[in-house]
Amino acid sequence: MTSTDLGRPNPRQTRQRAEIRHAVEALASFATAQEVHDRLRHEGSGVGLATVYRTLQAMAGGGELDSIRNPDGQIAYRTCSPGHHHHLICRTCGRTVEVTVPQLEQLVRGMASDHGFARIDHEVEFFGVCTTCATA
Numbered sequence: 001m002t003s004t005d006l007g008r009p010n011p012r013q014t015r016q017r018a019e020i021r022h023a024v025e026a027l028a029s030f031a032t033a034q035e036v037h038d039r040l041r042h043e044g045s046g047v048g049l050a051t052v053y054r055t056l057q058a059m060a061g062g063g064e065l066d067s068i069r070n071p072d073g074q075i076a077y078r079t080c081s082p083g084h085h086h087h088l089i090c091r092t093c094g095r096t097v098e099v100t101v102p103q104l105e106q107l108v109r110g111m112a113s114d115h116g117f118a119r120i121d122h123e124v125e126f127f128g129v130c131t132t133c134a135t136a
């Protein structure tokens with residue numbers, strides 16, 4: 001390895017990352033590393049579970065994926081539109097809707113500035129039951 005290779009992902013890593021990204025996109029709703037790995041295996045990919053864990057973490061850290069902690073306490077991932085938003089997640093089928101809640105943003109800003117805080121970060125997800133599941 002020469003010094004120019006340092007910090008540059010090798011072709012195998014790049015390919016695995018693309019495979020993992022595709023699997024997350026195909027799953028549409030929030031998926032855990034285990035679920036992403038199951039899907040990859042289904043498609044005949046040989047990417048290991050540890051690699052899936054590590055890659056998903058890195059992608060979420062880099063803002064490529066959204067991550068939440070699901071009701072079971074597991075981290076789940078999803079490809080989302082850029083920009084600040086929240087999620088309405090069906091507890092039964094996992095269907096996910098991106099929502100913006102201007103009133104909430106205003107409330108948070110007001111509450112924070114009352115305490116002299118600025119540049120507030122927050123993660124709020126809403127879990128419920130979607131129409132399809134409610135009528136099933």
Ligand SMILES: [Zn+2]
Pocket residue numbers: 066078079080081085086087098
């Ligand atoms: Zn999102």
Ligand SMILES: [Zn+2]
Pocket residue numbers: 090091092093094095129130131132133134
């Ligand atoms: Zn549902």
Ligand SMILES: [Zn+2]
Pocket residue numbers: 084085086104105122
């Ligand atoms: Zn918000």
